[in-house]
Amino acid sequence: MRRYSGAGARQQQQTEAVADRVHRYRRVLMVLLSPVLLISFVLLLMPRAPASASGGVLLAVGGRRWGPRAVEDGLNKYAVIFDAGSSGSRVHVYCFDENLDLVPIGKEIELFKQATAGLRALGTQxxxxxxxxxxxxxxxxxxxxxxxxxxxxxxxxxxxxxxxxxxxxxxxxxxxxxxxxxxxxxxxxxxxxxxxxxxxxxxxxxxxxxxxxxxxxxxxxxxxxxxxxxxxxxxxxxxxxxxxxxxxxxxxxxxxxxxxxxxxxxxxxxxxxxxxxxxxxxxxxxxxxxxxxxxxxxxxxxxxxxxxxxxxxxxxxxxxxxxxxxxxxxxxxxxxxxxxxxxxxxxxxxxxxxxxxxxxxxxxxxxxxxxxxxxxxxxxxxxxxxxxxxxxxxxxxxxxxxxxxx
CATH class of the missing domain: 3.30.420.150 (Exopolyphosphatase. Domain 2)
Incomplete structure (x- = not known):
């Protein structure tokens, strides 16, 4: 059995304390990180255009928004809406042109992904x-x-x-x-x-x-x-x-x-x-x-x-x-x-x-x-x-x- 003393023991205790906190608050961390992971996954599904183009992506999660942020898709803007309900979580993605008219994403007006995990809504409803x-x-x-x-x-x-x-x-x-x-x-x-x-x-x-x-x-x-x-x-x-x-x-x-x-x-x-x-x-x-x-x-x-x-x-x-x-x-x-x-x-x-x-x-x-x-x-x-x-x-x-x- 390995023993620690002095600074080594304190470092080991701090490491264990952090690990305990992570384990204790793992559900809270999942609530916070799941929207980010889901949105990141949906963003990977978006079509890409030449690198010289510029546009914007707007993210809204439970009423809290991030953006605009540059993406490579001409003058189009993407809006990503994360609906975090108690029974399930859904991500909706819409694409708008410069006139704010909807542009199909592939063959669909709306890109929709559902996750089975229920999350608490984040931010103002x-x-x-x-x-x-x-x-x-x-x-x-x-x-x-x-x-x-x-x-x-x-x-x-x-x-x-x-x-x-x-x-x-x-x-x-x-x-x-x-x-x-x-x-x-x-x-x-x-x-x-x-x-x-x-x-x-x-x-x-x-x-x-x-x-x-x-x-x-x-x-x-x-x-x-x-x-x-x-x-x-x-x-x-x-x-x-x-x-x-x-x-x-x-x-x-x-x-x-x-x-x-x-x-x-x-x-x-x-x-x-x-x-x-x-x-x-x-x-x-x-x-x-x-x-x-x-x-x-x-x-x-x-x-x-x-x-x-x-x-x-x-x-x-x-x-x-x-x-x-x-x-x-x-x-x-x-x-x-x-x-x-x-x-x-x-x-x-x-x-x-x-x-x-x-x-x-x-x-x-x-x-x-x-x-x-x-x-x-x-x-x-x-x-x-x-x-x-x-x-x-x-x-x-x-x-x-x-x-x-x-």
Whole structure:
């Protein structure tokens, strides 16, 4: 056995101490180093041009960005977006020309790589609803034009619903103050050389799955729910709460369910007496030209496709809010067995809730966001861009933002 004394012993102890620390903090080091390793791997996959050319690469990792940095690829810029989630990590790479138009990388608009390791997000989280609105307007060729030419975006998730659209500088100046710690109503962004004032708000508890609970809660006091299909017996669990969700022997009632949905949205919240609001006392941004063309996504598209008034294979579809109402009226008259037979594309777990979902979607658009029942809106799954269809997701929005500001 080798023994150390004096300086040798101290050196050995220091070496062991460092090794112990590395072992102890190995998971933290993996969190920090994995994005760098993944990005380095993706950068190796990028095409290379003659050494005399110059361009830029912009890296964004969990909201923190590095760049621009020179790469040999003419006037093109690459944006590398690292999405470090708890369940998995993804790297998105986009290439832009000098006009900030997307350039294919090989045959694809987006180079995408997934790693199986789940990592904590690094840096400040970007607002996904803002970036999704940026993405859709970019793919439609609206950025760089006056705000009145842009489109608004409503994204209906499971737990929350987001509204985002560009407003005038005059309306932006009227935005109400918010409490400390809350996000402001308006974000100022420079995109393709044009300054935009983007109204954005995320309504917690009003995503489709969360709203079921809010509507069922609004009808509490009975053994049955007027929003549930006849023949369904059970309860609805969401967010740690349980709600009565059995259908009445007389079946669901469209009119009664709609009244419950309006009550759940708190459309007549007292805080709206001094300003224009959507629902729950939330400022509506002033409306205007930026909201006249609406693109609605996520569960709006899914339920419309399942209910049969939108082609499930389509990337986009033109509908009216009244389409949700008409379908809801038909669905709410059915019992559970007939609904299964009539709407085979709706999953087993969702079929009892098809009436409440469609009623809510119509009520949200018309009573919540003030959309005319017969106004054309666009359901979007993917946005056509050139010869490709691109998913309207936040990583592209982030890439556009950092490329525009570089």
């Amino acid at each position: 970007r607002s996904e609803e803002i970036l999704q609105a940026v993405t859709i307007n970019y793919l439609l060729g609206k950025l760089g034009k006056p705000y009145s030419n842009t489109v608004g975006v409503v994204d209906l998730g499971g737990g929350s619903v987001q509204m985002a659209y560009a407003i005038s500088e005059k309306d932006a100046a009227k935005a109400p103050l918010v409490a400390d710690g809350e996000d402001s109503y308006v974000k100022e962004l420079l995109l393709k050389g044009t300054t935009y004032y983007l109204y954005v708000h995320s309504y917690l508890h009003y995503g489709l799955l969360a709203a079921r609970g809010e509507i069922l809660k609004a009808g509490e006091g009975s053994d049955y729910s007027d929003c549930m299909l006849e023949g369904h017996l059970g309860k609805y669990n969401y967010g740690g709460n349980t709600f009565e969700a059995s259908g009445s022997p007389s079946g669901a009632s469209y009119s009664k369910c709609r009244a419950l949905a309006v009550r759940a949205l708190k459309v007549d919240e007292p805080a709206c007496t001094h300003m224009k609001c959507t629902f729950g006392g939330v400022w509506n941004g002033g409306g205007g030209d930026g909201q006249k063309n609406l693109f609605v996504a996520s569960f709006f598209f899914d339920r419309a496709a399942e209910a049969g008034f939108v082609d499930p294979k389509a990337a986009v579809a033109k509908v009216k809010p009244s389409d949700f109402e008409e379908t809801a009226r038909r669905v709410c008259k059915l019992n559970l067995k007939d609904a299964h037979a009539t709407y085979p594309d709706v999953s087993e777990e969702n079929i009892p809730y098809l009436c409440i979902d469609l009623v809510y979607q119509y009520t949200l658009l018309v009573d919540g966001f003030g959309v005319d029942p017969y106004q054309d809106i666009t359901l979007v799954k993917k946005v056509p861009y050139g010869d490709s269809y691109v998913e309207a997701a936040w990583p592209l929005g982030s890439a556009i933002e950092i490329a525009s500001s570089s």
